[in-house]
Amino acid sequence: MFLGALIDCGVKIDYLTFQLRKVKINGYNLKAHKVIRNGIVGTKFDVICKGAGGHHKTRTFKNIVKLIDDSGLAGEVKEKAISVFKNLADSEISVHGVHKRDIHFHEVGDIDSIVDIIGSCIAVRRLKIEEIYSSPLKSGSGQISVGGSAYPNPAPATIDLLKKAQVKFSDLPYELVTPTGAAILKTFSNGFGEIPMMKILKVGYGAGTHELSNQPNLLRAVIGERKDGFGSDLVTVIETSIDDMNPQNYEYLMERIFEAGALDAYLTPVIMKKSRPGCVVTILAEPTKADAISKVVFEETTSLGIRRYQATRCKLGRKIAEVETRYGKVKVKLGFFGNELKTIAPEYEDCKRIAKSKRLPFRHIYEEAKSKARRKFIGKRL
Secondary structure, X not given: OHXXXXXXXXXXXXXXXXXXXXXXXXXXXXXXEEEEEOOEEEEEEEEEEOOOOOOOOOEEHHHHHHHHHOOOOOHHHHHHHHHHHHHHHHHHHHHHOOOHHHOEEOHHHOHHHHHHHHHHHHHHHHOOOOOEEEOOEEEOOOEEEEOOEEEEOOOHHHHHHOOOOOEEEOOOOOOOOOHHHHHHHHHHEEEEOOOOOOEEEEXXXXXXXXXXXXXXXXXXXXEEEOOOOOEEEEEEEEEEEEOOOOOOHHHHHHHHHHHOOOOEXXXXXXXXXXXXXXXXXXXXEOHHHHHHHHHHHHHHOOOOOOEEEEEEEEEOEEEEEEEEEOXXXXXXXXXXXXXXXXXXXXOHHHHHHHHHHHOOOHHHHHHHHHHHHHHHHOOOOO
């Protein structure tokens, strides 16, 4: 479905066929055709294997890596494809407790799975996609057959690959997320949550095999470009309001929050009910770290509840550079709006270290570093 959605966005089958011929795999054809799922048109992509040789052929992780390395594919495609299979291998290690050299892929070692994974990497590069974000995944329930045995849905390897992803579980008795799809998302996804702010350029739908009664069996891909020269990402905002905690505890709370991986955190004084002075603790975190940070808040505060919501964070492009001052070298953070330098911020710790060692006012070091950076970088591209 992932590759079907990218084909629907404009990747040509002839181009995929040409690129995949660079991999030494034979005995298959590619097919992409339009289908309707609950009233919406999408592209159904299939790998048609000739005879039975392409199905259920056991390949080792080492075999597949060599197959990709020996191909004539672009280096970026090779790197991503190997990363997908590495994630699959790591899930096998986690589930089955085997060494990587002993891993044998069964279903994902089939020609159709190998072509699907490598083809997806080719398509992402063809469309010049730089970042991928995913909505929360919807998983089925019940049991599925894996290698002739009944396993819970999602399969053990799939649910291992979905660690740190946002997943909604449904009562649909279908394998809505496969190990291949989970591994592709784990490799490519920069985050889970709302669609980032962008100018929409293309929309494509990749169709699944089954007709579902209460929803279209489709994966939608939305391709766009960032607006106005700045970047964006998805963060989880964690908040709690406190009016009954010893204020001395906040210092240790903030230390633990940052140790748990917070991107930023701050305290806002407020007046709460019954006119009590209180404090709102606000934390920005990557969605995958929100649970760990929430646990710290419950452990270290008197809070009985936390508010959490997704937000889009708009950011200037950032680079770290170094300037030479008469007092020594200082690192500076540079903020770019497109290619235009907008902000210069000397590193506090560098300026503090020099000020202490030279017994000089901190602001002298800071201002000279900023002045040097302005003369060095304004009007130049980094």
